[in-house]
Amino acid sequence: xxxxxxxxxxxxxxxxxxxxxxxxxxxxxxxxxxxxxxxxxxxxxxxxxxxxxxxxxxxxxxxxxxxxxxxxxxxxxxxxxxxxxxxxxxxxxxxxxxxxxxxxxxxxxxxxxxxxxxxxxxxxxxxxxxxx
Numbered sequence: 001x002x003x004x005x006x007x008x009x010x011x012x013x014x015x016x017x018x019x020x021x022x023x024x025x026x027x028x029x030x031x032x033x034x035x036x037x038x039x040x041x042x043x044x045x046x047x048x049x050x051x052x053x054x055x056x057x058x059x060x061x062x063x064x065x066x067x068x069x070x071x072x073x074x075x076x077x078x079x080x081x082x083x084x085x086x087x088x089x090x091x092x093x094x095x096x097x098x099x100x101x102x103x104x105x106x107x108x109x110x111x112x113x114x115x116x117x118x119x120x121x122x123x124x125x126x127x128x129x130x131x132x
Contacts, residue, residue, distance in 0.1 A: 026120030
């Protein structure tokens, strides 16, 4: 493990939950994308690209009942919380800039130590040097 991972307790990239490999990862409340807080949700969406390479944009619709795919690292604040059985997830309804693709994405924002999350199936993550 590198210095920053050791210092801040970050997990190595291979610690991504098994649910990521499911076709419903990110598209269902029982397989949400793990992130840290609402700004983490918006940052993740800003880094996604549609199948055609365009940006995704859209509003947060609200919080819904979901299931945490990695409850050991869930840092919620509700008493008697059992995230492996039930947790709150946020839903965003997003559409590509040109309107050729749209979907709903679900996020579990109670994972400040989450490893880097991959893009849901059919989408890609932008690289720092990519231009749209």
